[in-house]
Amino acid sequence: MSALDIRGLRKAFGGNVIIPDVTLELEQGLITSLVGPNGAGKTTLFNLITGFLRPDAGVVHYKGRDLVGLTPQKVTRRGIARSFQDLRLFNDMSVFENVLVGQESSLSLWGRKQHYENTEAVLERVGLSAQRDTRASELSYAERKFLNLARIMALDVDLFLLDEPASGLDGPSRQTFHALLRSLKAEGHTVLLIEHNLDIVREVSDRIAFLNKGEVMAFDTPDRIFADDTLTDLYFGTANRKKEASACSS
């Protein structure tokens, strides 16, 4: 069954066509990774799906209805939550408050007691119960990443769009992240993940969509994608240039 059905999506900024024509179908209950070189249009696609940007053309069908034209808040209410690369935490609030506020501002139909109980449960899941009263600004990098994840896992949604949730995590934290993704999947959630680390992509993905210059060049299982030299050359060529550039500038 299809969880999200994107047809003919197009977006240009000024005269610059960033997404010429994207068609992509996510299967319910699977983890799909969206990979591609820097600037391929991955985050733009997230913005188009979630109402942060309006496409010039195309449809985004979710549960049989088109999401195009809805505000981000309405998209969340339809059952889609997303995270951002830059962690949009409330630094002066506690860990608990960060999760609570996220739920309340999503206009959930739950009552306050349910929000409190849900917040406790989610913090337990991501391993932040002991830090529930700690200010977000005092958390370690990995803890902030997990708090970011907790904020959207607390929402009453079916589909999660995660923009580089594991970037910068070390080995043990990465295992925790994998376990969280597996638990979301076991609950029947659908996940679309933007991730640059191909080890993570290979380990967690059921499907990979390879985006290049705003077009889905390939959509397949990890084994088939990684066996395709054209795609790995395209990806690693760009990734290596990025690595060299950052080595030169540091």
Ligand SMILES: Nc1ncnc2c1ncn2[C@@H]1O[C@H](COP(=O)(O)OP(=O)(O)OP(=O)(O)O)[C@@H](O)[C@H]1O
């Ligand atoms: N609001 C905007 N106005 C103009 N150009 C934009 C805007 N948003 C994105 N772009 C351009 O669209 C292109 C795709 O950007 P996007 O952030 O979607 O790529 P990405 O695949 O997510 O890249 P990365 O992997 O580096 O995060 C880039 O050239 C970017 O400069």
